[in-house]
Amino acid sequence: MTTRDTDWDGVRLHVITGKGGTGKTTVAAAMALALATAGHKVLLIEVEGRQGLARLFDRPPLPYEERKVALGLGAQGTGQGGDVYALAVDPEGALLDYLGMFYNLRRTGMALNRLGVMDFATTIAPGLSDVLVTGKATEAARRRVTRGGDHVYHAVVMDAPPTGRIGRFLNVSTEVSALAKVGPIKTHADTVAKVIRSPQTAVHFVTTLEEMPVQETLDGIAELHELTGGAIRAGGIIVNMARPALLSSADLAAAASGTLDVAELAIGLKAAGISENHGLAADLMTELRDHALQVALQDKERDELLTVGAPHYELPMIPDGIDLAGLYQLADALRQQGAA
């Protein structure tokens, strides 16, 4: 048990979505590290076959197998973390798993694969392969060590498809029932849907403070609500790569309108021993203006996000690029803000 409350106590499946380029894979990994406190196992699932997790954790491509990839972020003071496992789910593997688990038909499944059944499903009915993939995630979230015993995983974090596709991806039950009104696959989809629609699942949106990603986030949240009649709720909004304002608000306003005092800047440069050659102060003023415009844009986008009323988290830009140390830094930021 955790010793403190987080915003998502009771959530067992964290679905992380976001527009391309906003860093949803990074945030999913950071979330898994943050959730894996001492003694807890957390499973991080990748569903798009890009092997982004393997790269992030600096490992060879992940197979269809739950493998330990990192130690979780230690609880404050103890320094002891739990374990983070990773799994790359692909529709073929998920089909074999499904056939093996429910019908004891793993070998037939292999024959089906040779015939190109998954090619068929992904080509003409993506809803069918989506239900297999989400089914694997919900199965891992519900799995117990023994019947009625503890859960194997304290939490499952899914690096899900991008915002533009998330509504349909998670709305498996409806997508499948358009094809199958009855039958085993429909029953399976309903079971999966029940988990996804329960309070045990939260769908978090990753965005940067830029216009298009924010708009897609708002659209994605609305679409999720609309498609599922409010049954799947948006979880938190996680702002990634936020750049802090380095100027006072008065200076920001002045910088944006071009009324900052160049002389003041020049005096400062001189005091720091930097000669003011070729209009350096003026060039730095241009950069201050860009910075002010960017901060103003960020503030505007943040206000838009806040209208949703969802828990809001912000992760800093890691200037040197994301490595394991950077991931722990982000995990710590998530935990400080109560996301995990």
Add this chain to the structure above:
Amino acid sequence: MAPVRLDMDRIIDDRRTRIIVCCGSGGVGKTTAAAAIGLRAAERGRHTCVLTVDPARRLAQSMGLTSLDNTPRQVDGVDTAGGGSLHAMMLDMKRTFDEIVEAHADPDRAAQILANPFYQSLSSSFAGTQEYMAMEKLGQLRHADEWDLIVVDTPPSRSALDFLDAPQRLGRFLDGRLIRVLTAPAKAGLSYMKVLNTGLAMITGTLTKILGTQVLRDAQTFVTALDTMFGGFRERAESTYRLLQAPGTAFLVIAAPEPDALREASYFVERLDAERMPLAGLILNRVHTSPAERLSAARSLAAAETLEMRDRPNGEPVPGPQRYALAAAALRIHAERMHLGKRERRLAEHFTSAHPAIPVAEVGAQPEDVHDIDGLRVIGALLSGQAP
């Protein structure tokens, strides 16, 4: 070693260039680049049509793309003094697909296909279909021959390769063994089923078990119907593929100076090469440069710290306004920008050293997003290496 500079104006001014395909991973500014290239070409005298897949709302509005009617509309606010024009359209995936079905099947069969649940799932799903339909629409626009330049923005595929694979994947699927299993009973009746070997019978049995009889029947109806249109589909896919390989086509790979985007770009470059697609160059978008490159990040940061120490001689701020706060902040902002720029350059060099022959055009990061014609014009100028 500095890469070869991509000469955008030469490409768009060359009347032999009939198609420009912008590809790259999601979130790198592909749509904006395609629109900016289209606008610049139009203002330099070409009759241009921009085919876009999923534009941001405000950009779409600024180009007059408010209705999704699957036909190109003239864009207002374009300088047509050079004798050119600009049209733009947003892809309606389902409608494009419906039109193909209607063109290739008799009315009864078309109606049957359009009503089939598998068709409806396929024609409105994003995976694969969007890529295929974008290429189909491109083929149609090119065939109509109303524009002398078509600029197409590719779908934000989860994998950059999907878009090249789409026509072939459909062909392979329709050619596959599974389809023969599924269509066998419908084609030859039950007697044919009897001679199927037990392996196949087991497969159909399993499919029935997993999917249920109704689903299997719908799937069979659908693929049988599709099978009759098979020749037409494949022909179209192949002719579009050839169109892309033709000398009048120029592929542009768009990337942002970030590891993932550049990795996708590398992938794309190699793939285009393998498919013998004419690659014109790489557009490196949102590059951070500084007007004060002469002051290094390290020196700037050291100077900022010096000033901060003067303002706080004992670690505590002295009372009253801090004299050097503004200068210190400016130096920190500069150091951050230089640091980011340096990292981006390193990533870009990594790409160019692996692909030294590929021309590159860089576009500086803009403080604000582009959502009007004037903004597109600025990007177009930057793409061509001109100060706007």
